[in-house]
Amino acid sequence: MSRSAHPAGPRYADVLPEGHYSAPPADLNALDPKVWARTVGRDEHGVLTVGGIDVKQLAEEFGTPAYILDEADFRARARAWRTAFGSDADVFYAGKAFLSRAVVRWLHEEGLNLDVCSGGELATALSAGMPADRIAFHGNNKSPAEIERAVRAGVGRIVLDSFQEIVRVAHIAQSLGKRQRVQIRITVGVEAHTHEFIATAHEDQKFGIPLAGGQAAEAVRRALQLDGLEVIGIHSHIGSQIFDMSGFEVAAHRVVGLLREIRDEHGIELPEIDLGGGLGIAYTSDDDPREPHEIAKALTEIVTRECEAARLSTPRISVEPGRAIVGPTAFTLYEVGTVKPLEGLRTYVSVDGGMSDNIRTALYDAEYSVALASRSSDAEPMLCRVVGKHCESGDIVVRDAFLPGDLAPGDLIAVPATGAYCRSMASNYNHVPRPPVVVVDGGGARVIVRRETEEDLLRLDVG
Numbered sequence: 001m002s003r004s005a006h007p008a009g010p011r012y013a014d015v016l017p018e019g020h021y022s023a024p025p026a027d028l029n030a031l032d033p034k035v036w037a038r039t040v041g042r043d044e045h046g047v048l049t050v051g052g053i054d055v056k057q058l059a060e061e062f063g064t065p066a067y068i069l070d071e072a073d074f075r076a077r078a079r080a081w082r083t084a085f086g087s088d089a090d091v092f093y094a095g096k097a098f099l100s101r102a103v104v105r106w107l108h109e110e111g112l113n114l115d116v117c118s119g120g121e122l123a124t125a126l127s128a129g130m131p132a133d134r135i136a137f138h139g140n141n142k143s144p145a146e147i148e149r150a151v152r153a154g155v156g157r158i159v160l161d162s163f164q165e166i167v168r169v170a171h172i173a174q175s176l177g178k179r180q181r182v183q184i185r186i187t188v189g190v191e192a193h194t195h196e197f198i199a200t201a202h203e204d205q206k207f208g209i210p211l212a213g214g215q216a217a218e219a220v221r222r223a224l225q226l227d228g229l230e231v232i233g234i235h236s237h238i239g240s241q242i243f244d245m246s247g248f249e250v251a252a253h254r255v256v257g258l259l260r261e262i263r264d265e266h267g268i269e270l271p272e273i274d275l276g277g278g279l280g281i282a283y284t285s286d287d288d289p290r291e292p293h294e295i296a297k298a299l300t301e302i303v304t305r306e307c308e309a310a311r312l313s314t315p316r317i318s319v320e321p322g323r324a325i326v327g328p329t330a331f332t333l334y335e336v337g338t339v340k341p342l343e344g345l346r347t348y349v350s351v352d353g354g355m356s357d358n359i360r361t362a363l364y365d366a367e368y369s370v371a372l373a374s375r376s377s378d379a380e381p382m383l384c385r386v387v388g389k390h391c392e393s394g395d396i397v398v399r400d401a402f403l404p405g406d407l408a409p410g411d412l413i414a415v416p417a418t419g420a421y422c423r424s425m426a427s428n429y430n431h432v433p434r435p436p437v438v439v440v441d442g443g444g445a446r447v448i449v450r451r452e453t454e455e456d457l458l459r460l461d462v463g
């Protein structure tokens with residue numbers, strides 16, 4: 001590996017640039033199991049391995065950048081959710097986090113259901129053999145063609161998001177001689193993101209029908225009158241990357257309040273409630289996510305308690321984790337191209353990908369961690385910003401992290417917890433082809449989504 005000479009990077013102790021970082025970890029070679037996929041470790045030479053395969057071998061065979069996904073970990077997490085909720089509840093994996101045909105097959109085999117929110121996601125699910133009745137169809141603006149396809153396929157539920165959609169789906173189902181099972185998505189006035197939640201005024205968003213002002217009750221009233229629809233329940237999704245269960249508590253209280261109103265007005269008890277997804281994962285060692293069995297226990301207790309108080313029989317619960325299943329199972333492997341120390345600030349480490357394979361840092365100010373992967377190092381920690389190769393100064397992958405001071409071009413670095421919302425949000429900005437998804441499983445590696453090529457890009461350019 002070539003190591004070009006460069007001035008020593010600024011030492012963390014000498015500089016205090018603004019940023020979200022704490023002191024460097026005691027051991028830069030250590031891999032916190034909270035943020036890395038389960039089978040990740042280092043071999044006797046210090047090279048990062050996953051499923052028993054070292055990353056130098058993966059880089060050689062599949063190139064960089066690449067998303068490396070640990071199948072055993074994905075299956076274990078899916079199974080943990082399934083087992084935690086047992087047979088009285090349904091787990092729908094949120095396909096938007098990352099979807100491919102292999103993923104659909106794993107979900108099917110592990111007994112999970114699947115959320116889709118576009119014709120493309122539906123096509124992927126059906127083409128990989130997910131039974132239609134285990135698919136839920138979401139979205140705030142499903143096209144009539146998408147709705148027709150979903151109804152014809154026989155999806156288990158369509159989650160209705162507006163008054164117009166209630167009528168639209170009813171009409172399409174009726175014209176096909178079907179009665180479509182539906183849930184009505186409401187906004188309960190709770191918005192939760194990571195550590196805090198806000199329980200006022202968050203009806204101001206595009207999803208769902210507000211509970212406030214009786215609008216959700218009116219939506220149920222209208223849907224119950226339409227022959228094309230079978231209203232099976234109420235849906236609420238309050239946010240993402242949530243650690244605190246109190247937002248779910250308020251949401252469940254309000255959803256159950258609506259179920260009670262529906263019973264009082266129409267004399268029916270809707271059989272299902274869906275509490276959405278949004279459970280947080282560890283992107284850095286500072287995050288402390290809950291285990292699926294704790295989440296299942298908390299949610300089941302909240303719903304049971306609220307229903308007892310309202311003298312309703314407890315409905316069947318469903319949940320929709322996306323990130324919490326796939327997020328921790330993958331890391332992105334990059335090759336370092338340049339290392340640029342800025343005296344008194346930090347060292348910019350440029351990698352061969354960037355915002356085209358991980359937009360979350362630019363989009364949400366997301367935090368990630370990073371490790372030197374192709375070797376271990378005893379060099380002093382150096383405060384770094386890992387940036388991509390795109391033409392934007394906001395093209396940042398990891399805002400602030402420590403890497404060894406001897407980092408050099410040609411080194412491989414890995415960014416953990418990139419399984420969710422990275423490949424699924426990837427773009428071709430700057431005509432950079434999107435990286436492959438490589439699955440590692442019990443000593444073997446295979447591509448499940450291949451790398452895009454320049455020919456792929458040019459094929460669409462028909463001018």
Ligand SMILES: *Cc1c(COP(=O)(O)O)cnc(C)c1O
Nearest residue numbers: 094237240277278320321322323
């Ligand atoms: C995005 C979304 C999810 C999944 O969210 P995660 O944060 O990935 O768990 C679940 N349900 C709905 C309706 C969503 O929009």
